[in-house]
Amino acid sequence: MTGQPVTSSGVAAARQILTSLHDVMASRSAAQAKLNTVVEVIGEGLDSEVCSIYLLREGMLELFATRGLAQEAVHVTRLGVGEGLVGTIADGNETLNLAEAAAHPDFSYRPETGEEKFHSFAGVPIVRRERAVGVLCVQHVDPRRYEDVEIEALQTVAMVLSELISNAELIDGDEQFGLTPAQTGPELLRGLTLVKGLAIGAAVYHQPRVNIEHVVAEDTEAERQRLIMAFEKMRDQIDRMASQAEFGVGGEHEEVLATYKMFAYDEGWIRRINEAIDSGLTAEAAIERVQQRTRMRMRQIDDPLLADRMHDLEDLSNRLLRIVSGQIGTAATMGLRRDTILIARNLGPAELLEYDRRRLKGVVLEEGSLTSHVVIVARAMGVPVLGRVRGLRTAVREGDELLLDSDQGMVTARPAPAMVEAFEARFAKSRERQAAYAKLREVEPFSRDGTRIQVMINAGLRDDVTNLSLTGADGIGLFRTEFQFLVSAALPARERQTRLYRDVMDAAGSKPVVFRTVDIGGDKMLPYLRHDDGEVEENPAMGWRALRIALEREGLLKAQARALLEAAAGRTLNVMFPMVSEPWEFDAAKDVFDGQLAFLKSQKKVLPEEIRFGAMLEVPAIAEQLDILAPKLSFLSIGTNDLTQFLFAADRSNPKLAERYDWLSPGILRFLRRIVAGLSGSEVDLGVCGEMGGRQLEALALIGLGIHRLSITPASVGPIKELVRRVDVNEIGEAMNGWLSSPPADMRATLTEWANEREILTE
Template sequence: MTSAPIGPTSNSSAVASARKILTRLHEVMASRSHAQAKLNTVVDVIGESLDSEVCSIYLLREGMLELFATRGLAQEAVHVTRMGVGEGLVGTIASNSETLNLAEATAHPDFSYRPETGEDKFHSFAGVPIVRRERAVGVLCVQHVDPRRYEEVEIEALQTVAMVLSELIANAELVDEEEAAGLAAALTGPEKMSGLTLVKGLGSGVAVYHQPRITIEHVVAEDTEAERQRVYLAFDKMREQIDRMASQAEFGIGGEHEEVLSTYKMFAYDEGWSRRINEAIDSGLTAEAAIERVQQRTRMRMRQIDDALLADRMHDLEDLSNRLLRIVSGQLGTAASMGLRNDAILIARNLGPAELLEYDKRRLKGVILEEGSLTAHVVIVARAMGIPVLGRVKSLRGRVREGDQILLDADQGLAFARPTRDMVIGFDERYAKSRERQAKYVAMRDVVPVTADGERISVLINAGLREDMPNLSLTGADGVGLYRTEFQFLVAATLPSRERQTRLYREVLEVAGSKPVVFRTVDIGGDKSLPYLRHEDDMHEENPAMGWRALRVALERDGLLKAQARALLEASAGRVLNVMFPMISEPWEFDAAKAVFDAQLAHLKTLGKTLPESVKYGAMLEVPALAEVLDILLPKLSFLSIGTNDLTQFLLAADRSNPKLAERYDWLSPAILRFIRRVSAAGREYHVPMTVCGEMGGRPLEALALLGVGIRRLSITPAGVAPIKELVRRVNLAEITQAMEGWLANPPANLREVMTAWASERGLLAD
């Protein structure tokens, strides 16, 4: 009995063909043959079905991937050809648990030729991991003489078969699952782990895995309709849970986290997702296997997405898949549902916002993720809950056991599992100092930042979330020097309506009271791409930071800027509106953006609307070219802000996201400080207030340098306000200005070292 080859085909015929393959495999698995004979039959079935000359199965044995069965390669190579995990194409698939689909196998950098297999005449190659308990225990691959990429339906068929093979292999005990799991039980001694700081903070507790492994025991369905009904019921229950959580969020009404949950609910009700699961059931899979099959497809696509925002949205879908799988399998015991008995550090590959909300935040002291990014929905919610989060920590299951003690230092991007007594003592001291420092900084809320020689310095905060605004009164800052309006766009599923924007801006102004707020118009594009606002070329930008972003997007998509202008003007009725345009490189861009606001202002006037008391327009200097035309631009401005994050990478040609260039990306470079000094002098000449926005101003040594080159206004993260106030009160402006003049006239080999010594001698950097 043979089945028709799967080629380019319709979706329905692909499902039918996959069902044929599963039916044959079910017969193979039910036969009385021994395991080796079953695998030999499987490779024949797959090879015939995909019209592929070669089909091979490699299994993990004693730490090596061993060729266990093949159709098309030399039979003498079976149980002889072995390669390490990470070695060759097969080893790469197992190491990364990812799919490869190559028209020319030899062109791949990881290709490794094995002459004993006789594979030299085959060009095309496709392979998928055979996964068991979230670990690759083998690889299923096909090869073809003609160079061609396999069709998507063929790859999906391979992935479906790999799931069936996982069950067969486990039942036949062909692989050592403890070995595949990384021998986690043997973990002893302290483990230092580094990652990406997603939400700052310190926390300690026992390691709790968010989600125990769900093992799918049965892959091939006996009754397709029964499986479909199980999925329908699970969808209903999952949606009910999501609706209930969204209505019972404990950390306040209103805010960006509500929009996050709105987007999350949109995924829960997505018909395309449920349709794909149904199609997988039609192909002959059980409900659990169908959900896992679609989830694997999502993971594969996530690896192919360079767009960080889209990848984060795919993580939300994976979170829902996990929830649905637990419901349909009856394995409902997440750590949240069982309750946290002690202070805990939550461990997960990734986490959705709704799942985070299930935890008792009195016990939850931190989160560590294998994945995660700064724009992820869960990060926005965690920030609102005040929970530190560390992301991008690799191979957590192989390094941390359930119940291990964890010290989480998200401030430094570090975590320690099974710490020594000295580590615990050191951490406790740091935590105590942190609490003391916070209490001390709270006491400084009403302290006015005046230098030792009597000059008033303005210290403002950067914000972007509604939840950031209470920091204005908590820190005693002079105002909001930078409100990043794009955050509202980043967390929304669709373009925020003008009414929604107006409501947010009005609430921000109401919280600020008499203190000024500088709204930066939306800075999207580049690495902050929106799935609902696509440009035909923006997926392929080689240098997104210097590409189609910020004001460039807003001026081209003028409806976007018009709606935001109207929202800001209406929200500021009877108040002063401070609006700033980002990524200005030439004066005409400022003129064009201001013209949009002027037109909307005139329109509101004709409608008889209450207008702002006044509108002050500013620009953000991030593009170095703008410094050459300040004589043209400054007379038009009410204020100018220097965005040091982008400005530094542009001036030094050092990508700030590239760890290899970390030492080159130095705010205390004489070139950077000379540049800022020149811009600051121009601002004084034209009587235009000058503010530095960005991380540079929030670091004491860098802030000292900025004061020395003439900057008198700093807009920084709220956590930095008190330390900078403390620095300001200690410094003598005349003294640092004179010292900076000398250093910049004749720069030392290491200005950072020289400044640190100078400041330490005067007690300026004392804690």
């Protein structure tokens, strides 16, 4: 897992370059002159015709120095993060090694550089405190991939450049990375609510790292001795942990500890660090260099067990870094050891999934958006998230107590005792309600007049299925298959998809699971699945997404269809197509499944016992063609989130519009009533899957419209069950008909008053 050792030629190449760079850095030349010399040194050392350095300045990646490209392009050519090959490297903190640069989907040609004659391209990020602050790249006329030893040398040199450019203040202000001496009193910070909820916990910075100030070693042997002593101290710590009674025998802690010991005593790891020291790095830089390599390799591994160990490996490397640098005591030891509010600039969905869900109580981000992938996963996990919190790193220290109120869009650091008491009172009341709802787990949701309302849950992770038994839900009304795509570095293999779908159905047992085919694109664009022409959509929510992508990239839908059919062998398969706009789209998607079904039949494979096909009604146009579509459907699910934004022409990711349009507006309620009427007398099972169905007052309105199947977040199951038990379906149905025939001035207030008079809870 620690990778193959670096060859002696790789060490020699890096050392030769570093030796020259050491002299460059020690000179009294201006920063620009140093960079001009650096590109020449690297280009000659790697026998590369082009060597260029791009640095992050004013939010853009600016060409600062080059050997081989047009000198007129220096300080002229600028790329956004994520734009072109250079921007892609900076955006993903990744390495690229291409024999033919122009063939890469993110390639962006800049004529002023004169780079059209160069075919091969390799680039590595220049990282400062976990963030790419620049890119070092080389190019060659001949189409060829650079050797691993050359890439290793580039990555090592990039660490040295990080120190050089930071000291020379060539990049965007470094103060955003550091923490100034924090205040001792309470501080209220405001942000954007990404996932609602309350949480109390200690501030823990995501993958806290030692700031490596010195990269190039003065005395290689002295650095080696520092490393040996640090390893001995770290191993002593790990051995002491193993003897602590709190870990007990067997179970998760023992597995984590075994992983720790395996890496703590791994000779391959220490050998690679020593080789990095041989190349001219300090002990700290060598540890970080090897960890960068390991991290990149681990990201390419699909095995979920190995992915789950990423946090452990990061922590172990951090521990060694802190020991060797003398900064012992603040690194995380065995993952999250207490209730935690995670602090980060930004997070990816896979990174969030690495955390212990029992300890992770909330997330606060400096950046983040309503449509980011991590928010989608956090919502499924039930973890509150607050984003766009400015000044976070200068206001919050590691270990500070935090009160996260994502409902109100704020977080309080170092609260006063009275503030904690008031917050805990609110929290306790919320927990009391949850405890009362938990008692309804085995209670079937019948209304007062005996109408059975189906209450199902939305899911997207394998672990989410446990919520079926925890809540007593009737099944999974929406399983978002795209989560597996969001946390993968490449398109998930069919076998991997099959394994997930089979595991989910096994865990659900006799309860139904509705699998929505992959809904990517729009607000869930994947780096490995972009427009062929590289176009950036101005309005992605109404663009190339969901079923539109699946039908155009038919291989994607074929693989998913085969995976679902194989996983459902011998049982009922429920398949739902997202964002159907025209009946022919449903037909085309079903044809893909029929084709894969015929193939499996020809191969004598065990087939599903029954296949039920359904669609999501999110696009208003399909409501006008229900008479055509309905005879082909087993079920129809109304996706209220997208439907609302399309009906009101209001982007739900825009904070200014998020609360502007009410789900209880007569406009949307009348629209929903028309859908119910259009399916009256048909055998189509109609339901709602979306946030609207999980809110008590809105659910009351839906039941009154005649919608008796709701698929909602697991946390909403208890409240909705409680609501159903207090409602007379006929009574609310008559009331809704009256209100929608002659709408009151405030439908929400009218419905609330009606519910209060009947002692129906509608929080």
